Amino acid sequence: MSTTAPGGRTGRGARTRAAGATAPAGATRSAEAKGEAGRTPLAGASGAVDGADAADTAGTTSGAGMAGMAGRTGAVDEAVATAGESGQQEYETRADCTVDPDGRITFRLPPVPAPHPRLLLRPRPKKGRPGTDSRLLDLEAERPDGPLSAVLPPHPALAEGRWDTYLVPGPDTEPVRLRPGLRDLRALVDGHLRDRTSPVAVRIPYATKDGFLALRTWLRTVHAEAGTVDVTDRDITVAVRLHGARLAEDALVELRLRGTGTVHTLRPRVDEDGKDLSFTAGRDATAGASEGADQVWDAFVRPTAGAAAVRVARLLDDIADRKHVHVYPEIRSEGSTLRPYYTVDNDFSISVSRES
Numbered sequence: 001m002s003t004t005a006p007g008g009r010t011g012r013g014a015r016t017r018a019a020g021a022t023a024p025a026g027a028t029r030s031a032e033a034k035g036e037a038g039r040t041p042l043a044g045a046s047g048a049v050d051g052a053d054a055a056d057t058a059g060t061t062s063g064a065g066m067a068g069m070a071g072r073t074g075a076v077d078e079a080v081a082t083a084g085e086s087g088q089q090e091y092e093t094r095a096d097c098t099v100d101p102d103g104r105i106t107f108r109l110p111p112v113p114a115p116h117p118r119l120l121l122r123p124r125p126k127k128g129r130p131g132t133d134s135r136l137l138d139l140e141a142e143r144p145d146g147p148l149s150a151v152l153p154p155h156p157a158l159a160e161g162r163w164d165t166y167l168v169p170g171p172d173t174e175p176v177r178l179r180p181g182l183r184d185l186r187a188l189v190d191g192h193l194r195d196r197t198s199p200v201a202v203r204i205p206y207a208t209k210d211g212f213l214a215l216r217t218w219l220r221t222v223h224a225e226a227g228t229v230d231v232t233d234r235d236i237t238v239a240v241r242l243h244g245a246r247l248a249e250d251a252l253v254e255l256r257l258r259g260t261g262t263v264h265t266l267r268p269r270v271d272e273d274g275k276d277l278s279f280t281a282g283r284d285a286t287a288g289a290s291e292g293a294d295q296v297w298d299a300f301v302r303p304t305a306g307a308a309a310v311r312v313a314r315l316l317d318d319i320a321d322r323k324h325v326h327v328y329p330e331i332r333s334e335g336s337t338l339r340p341y342y343t344v345d346n347d348f349s350i351s352v353s354r355e356s
Contacts, residue, residue: 093167095119095213096181097205099188103154105203105215108147108181109139112169119150120166120175121215123159132159136168157201163215164208180205180213185318192225192316195275198244206320216320218313218346220244224301226314226348229340231329235282236340236350240301240312246274248304253279255286255350258296268301277301283333286352295352312348322346 092110099105107119121135135158137150166175183205191202200223204216227239253266264285268277286297300309319325322342331338337353 094181095178098184101187105152107150114169118168120168121163124162158217160219165213178213180207188318196243200243202315204320218315222310224310224312235280237280239278245303250305252302254300255297297350299348313346
């Protein structure tokens with residue numbers, strides 16, 4: 001089970017003011033909205049970009065939290081935005097979300113006092129790459145004066161990257177960055193057990209380092225999913241399952257020395273099903289041209305000798321950032337240290353550090 005609640009959360013918090021808005025007649029401030037903690041000014045919110053994202057940890061479970069997912073949106077007076085002393089509008093900006101096995105994501109927010117609120121998914125720009133169009137989803141009431149929901153369907157797939165989430169209260173208001181409520185990711189936990197067709201699309205809601213709700217997405221024509229990584233005192237053995245293609249008898253594994261053209265080719269053990277393989281890498285497989293420098297070797301699979309290389313990665317579960325979640329032991333040999341690890345993109349690599 002992987003139902004994740006925001007850490008340290010008490011009450012609803014996370015309200016955001018919209019400049020120039022007026023409160024509905026008779027609106028009152030809830031007791032939980034009296035303090036200023038957790039409020040985010042609307043001005044400049046749409047331009048805020050967080051830095052490196054903290055790793056989510058899998059398996060944080062709260063049985064009471066699941067019951068709270070339905071109950072927290074039941075009281076309209078707590079969900080409706082209220083006017084502060086400055087005359088600014090406040091909105092509840094914490095959103096729950098549930099992911100289905102097919103990748104459909106349902107977002108739920110408290111009521112918003114606006115005629116046509118929407119949820120905005122905005123991709124973070126990547127340096128040197130063309131921008132990707134944002135995605136707008138209608139927020140619809142599940143019942144009169146009840147909570148709002150928006151559904152992100154499985155298709156079309158989102159481009160690979162990170163997507164920030166916003167509430168757009170109305171056509172004349174700036175987007176408001178959303179904070180995570182309850183994230184029900186249970187359908188993703190055993191995702192590596194399901195075969196995927198091409199293209200392989202993955203989307204995982206997560207909390208950013210500075211406490212906002214975002215999506216981590218991958219989109220790959222063919223995907224090589226890393227499984228068990230077995231580290232002994234001599235070598236590293238990795239199990240891999242291919243999605244979106246089949247393995248031939250002449251399938252290859254390539255270890256590419258990052259920043260160079262050096263490639264070491266390994267002959268993997270391929271199962272009869274044409275889906276599973278395993279390979280073993282040790283000191284010999286990671287010996288590069290520059291023996292005195294630290295190195296990083298990136299792992300790829302060629303389903304057949306003439307096919308395009310496919311990056312080995314671990315994407316098919318509920319962990320958006322696993323670099324600091326899955327930490328493997330080191331191998332010390334002949335003045336160097338080998339360590340398998342996952343990159344910031346959840347790709348599988350092997351680092352080689354030279355002892356001084």
